[in-house]
Amino acid sequence: MKIAVCVKYVPDASARRTFSADHTVDRAAVDGLLCELDEYAVEEALRIRDDADDGQVVIVTVGPDAARAAILRSLQMGADSGVHVADQAIHGSDAVGTSLILAKVLEQQGADLVICGMASTDGSMGVIPAMLAERLGLPQVTLASEVVVKGSTVRVRRDGDVATEVVEATTPLLLSVTDQCNEPRYPSFKAIMAAKKKPVETLSLSDLGVDAGAVGLDAAWTRVVSAEERPPRSAGTVVVDEDGSGAGTLVDFLVHQKFI
Amino acid sequence: MSEVLVLVDHVGGTVRKTTAELLTFARRLGEPAAVFIGAEVEVARGFLTSYGAEKVYVLADPELSDFLVLPKVEALAHLVEASSPAAVLIASGGEGKEIAARLALKTGSGLITDAVDVQAGEAGLVTTQSVFAGNVAVTAGVTHGVPIVTVKPNSVTPQAVDGAAVEETTSIVLSEAAKTARIVERRPRESTGRPELTEAAIVVAGGRGTGGDFASVEAFADALGAAVGASRAAVDAGWYPHAYQVGQTGKTVSPELYVATGISGAIQHRAGMQTSKTIVAVNKDREAPIFELADFGVVGDLHSILTAATEQVNARKG
Numbered sequence: 231m232k233i234a235v236c237v238k239y240v241p242d243a244s245a246r247r248t249f250s251a252d253h254t255v256d257r258a259a260v261d262g263l264l265c266e267l268d269e270y271a272v273e274e275a276l277r278i279r280d281d282a283d284d285g286q287v288v289i290v291t292v293g294p295d296a297a298r299a300a301i302l303r304s305l306q307m308g309a310d311s312g313v314h315v316a317d318q319a320i321h322g323s324d325a326v327g328t329s330l331i332l333a334k335v336l337e338q339q340g341a342d343l344v345i346c347g348m349a350s351t352d353g354s355m356g357v358i359p360a361m362l363a364e365r366l367g368l369p370q371v372t373l374a375s376e377v378v379v380k381g382s383t384v385r386v387r388r389d390g391d392v393a394t395e396v397v398e399a400t401t402p403l404l405l406s407v408t409d410q411c412n413e414p415r416y417p418s419f420k421a422i423m424a425a426k427k428k429p430v431e432t433l434s435l436s437d438l439g440v441d442a443g444a445v446g447l448d449a450a451w452t453r454v455v456s457a458e459e460r461p462p463r464s465a466g467t468v469v470v471d472e473d474g475s476g477a478g479t480l481v482d483f484l485v486h487q488k489f490i
Numbered sequence: 491m492s493e494v495l496v497l498v499d500h501v502g503g504t505v506r507k508t509t510a511e512l513l514t515f516a517r518r519l520g521e522p523a524a525v526f527i528g529a530e531v532e533v534a535r536g537f538l539t540s541y542g543a544e545k546v547y548v549l550a551d552p553e554l555s556d557f558l559v560l561p562k563v564e565a566l567a568h569l570v571e572a573s574s575p576a577a578v579l580i581a582s583g584g585e586g587k588e589i590a591a592r593l594a595l596k597t598g599s600g601l602i603t604d605a606v607d608v609q610a611g612e613a614g615l616v617t618t619q620s621v622f623a624g625n626v627a628v629t630a631g632v633t634h635g636v637p638i639v640t641v642k643p644n645s646v647t648p649q650a651v652d653g654a655a656v657e658e659t660t661s662i663v664l665s666e667a668a669k670t671a672r673i674v675e676r677r678p679r680e681s682t683g684r685p686e687l688t689e690a691a692i693v694v695a696g697g698r699g700t701g702g703d704f705a706s707v708e709a710f711a712d713a714l715g716a717a718v719g720a721s722r723a724a725v726d727a728g729w730y731p732h733a734y735q736v737g738q739t740g741k742t743v744s745p746e747l748y749v750a751t752g753i754s755g756a757i758q759h760r761a762g763m764q765t766s767k768t769i770v771a772v773n774k775d776r777e778a779p780i781f782e783l784a785d786f787g788v789v790g791d792l793h794s795i796l797t798a799a800t801e802q803v804n805a806r807k808g
Contacts, residue, residue: 243738244757247622267739325601326594348584351738354621354761355603356584357591360559364592369670370559373584375732385674388558389733391583391688391741392501396675397558403671409739410732451600451634455616458627463769463783470776471790477798480770481806483786487768489692489714489747490803 231282231401233275234341236290236332236362237268237304239297240352247352252447253454254322255352257294264300267347269307269414274407275345276308276415278379286310288339292320292331298430305425306417312430313339319435322447325353329361331445334438336366343384346406348373359406369399375410492576493523493545495569497562497589499581500526501678503533507689508581510541510648512641515608517542519615520576522653525569527554527562535655542653551661553669559585560668563592568662570597570636577615579608582640582742583688590640599635606645606744606765615639623738623757624764643688644744679733687717687734692747695719695736695763699752699773699792702729706796707751713803719743719763721753737762751792755780772796 241247241260250256264272272289279285289304289312291297301312315331323331336344344366349356363370374386374397384405385398417425435442443449469479484490494516499506509524516522524543526534531548538546547569554561566578566589578593580586582604594601607618615637619628631637687693694711696704698721711718720730722737736743738761748766753759755771755778763769764783771784772792781787788795 243623243761247625249626253628325591329595348739352622354738355591356587357601357603360588360591361595364563364595367667369667370588371671372558372588388584390585391686392506392679394677394679395558395673397671398674399671451594451598451632452602453631453633455629455631456627457621457629460620460625460627462625463764463785465782466785466787468776468781468784468787468789471788471795474794474798476772476788476790476795477802480772480786480788480795480799481802483770484714484747484803485806487747489768490806 231279231285231343232339232341233279233285233287233343233345234290234336234339235271235275235287235304235309236344236346236358237272237300238265238350239263239291239293239300240265240350243351249457252322253457254447262296262299264303265347265350267349267351267409270407270409270411271345271347272304272307272309273412273414274377277412278343281379288313288341290332290335290339291315292328301430302425305428306422307415308421311428314430314432315438316432317435317442319442319446322450323445324450324452325355325357325361326451327445327449329358329365331435331438331440332358333362333365334440335433336362342401344368344404346404348406348408359404363404366404369403371397371399371403372406373408374405375408377405377407377411492520493573494520495566495573495575495578496522496524496543497566497580498524498526498534498538499586500528500534503528503530505534505537506581506686507648508643511643511646512579512581513541513543514646514649515641516579517649517651518608519610521545523547523573523575525566527565531657539653539655540650541648542651543655544653546655546657548657548659549661550659553664556673557669558671558673559588560592560671561664562589563596564664564668565662566593567596568660575636577637577639580638580640582642586640590638594638597635599638600632601638602630602632603640605639605641608639608641620765623761642742642744684711685715685717687719688741688743690717690745692716693719693736693743693745694749694751695721695753696724696730696751697721697753698723700724700729702727703793704730706793706800709800710749710796713800721759750780751796753780754778755783
């Protein structure tokens with residue numbers, strides 16, 4: 231079974247993330263890393279591969295040169311190979327453009343299973359999996375919190391706001407997983423060393439046959455007008471509950487604010 | 491005036507509050523037209539009328555609910571084609587964003603997710619989003635096709651205004667592709683008797699500091715008529731179900747009042763609650779970052795403070 235996992239290189243969420251003058255995320259100012267939510271997708275792929283007789287996991291990412299680090303981390307976890315699409319013309323692409331590029335790579339790869347994380351930790355739109363299913367014409371089995379693969383049948387548990395659904399489809403299909411799905415492994419020293427020898431292919435848009443004019447900031451179907459930092463929330467009153475009066479002052483605050 | 495399509499979010503015809511919010515935004519942009527997918531429009535009619543739906547498109551074919559996401563996308567794409575709306579508004583949430591994503595590609599339209607405000611602008615609608623854990627406000631518009639916008643719950647106060655709610659029954663023939671991801675089982679979440687987390691006006695949440703005992707958190711929530719939430723640490727420890735997790739990988743909430751108890755306030759948690767109107771924190775650690783956001787904070791033992799506060803609130807209610 232061939233499994234392709236789409237991952238994203240994102241700015242560290244614990245650092246101070248900002249926008250550049252063109253309203254795109256400033257990816258140079260902050261250290262980046264493999265999106266935490268994509269680790270669950272990589273882990274699920276490794277588990278499915280290891281249960282299959284003959285499996286391989288290829289990692290796919292789109293992003294600047296530094297995004298190679300997201301592939302490397304996935305290879306250290308145990309994936310077999312990587313494909314990195316890097317091209318100046320990609321800068322500023324929206325989800326529509328990014329999904330177009332990913333779909334081209336996935337068409338070339340011809341995987342039985344495409345796995346994504348539930349969302350990125352920077353854009354947090356969570357729409358790429360659905361867009362890939364649409365573009366590739368694959369069954370969409372997304373936001374899985376539990377995955378069972380039996381032969382060509384994939385059955386998942388999907389926890390919605392008001393109900394839990396069990397969804398079933400047959401491969402080839404597109405799967406996305408939540409952080410409830412598994413516990414991503416931490417690479418061992420041996421795995422980190424082994425990852426250095428694994429193949430990573432770098433592709434440009436022309437390698438993929440994607441028109442540079444179809445992606446990037448100017449081709450986006452949405453336009454950011456402004457991005458302004460909100461004034462930080464100012465810390466309010468803090469009282470110390472030394473003599474048991476804390477509850478009373480809390481209730482007084484809630485009454486004063488008309489919550490009670 | 492052009493129609494603005496609003497996908498009705500409902501459970502067996504009982505319409506969720508977010509739909510009233512979408513209808514309120516829709517009225518700013520054009521003529522609100524609700525899209526009801528399901529067999530129970532009888533149950534929903536009163537609600538949709540009272541929040542200003544001028545038209546209600548009804549798609550009652552049960553097959554639309556047998557498969558994941560794509561049937562709803564095809565239904566909306568059919569209506570976009572037929573009525574050339576000014577915009578399509580859908581509630582943010584896992585399914586809502588997936589429907590919006592595929593609808594955007596199918597109709598060649600720009601997509602904006604997680605808007606917290608939608609206004610009519612001179613050059614088309616203008617949305618506001620709250621990004622990077624609520625630290626940055628982004629305004630944006632759509633330059634291609636019919637704007638497809640998903641809107642976060644609690645972004646606007648619903649306005650009660652009578653609509654004509656003229657019903658138009660329609661049907662579509664599902665593609666074969668739409669029948670590939672079958673929903674083989676659906677288990678409604680057991681009711682806790684409390685408001686739904688993302689819709690609630692007040693949320694009381696517990697974290698690592700509860701030590702695993704949510705009784706005082708739940709009692710205080712009940713005194714306030716609030717929903718109960720939990721931090722990732724509490725969920726990962728197995729103390730509270732994931733469905734109640736607030737944060738980056740759980741629910742995003744934006745209530746009038748958020749009470750964080752025993753929660754330190756890590757970035758992952760803040761991403762899910764930072765846009766709450768008023769934030770109250772109870773934590774034994776004075777240095778916890780949650781106090782940097784809190785409008786009011788109490789340093790001390792959360793169990794004794796919440797228990798005493800619950801008694802006082804209940805006493806006031808008499």
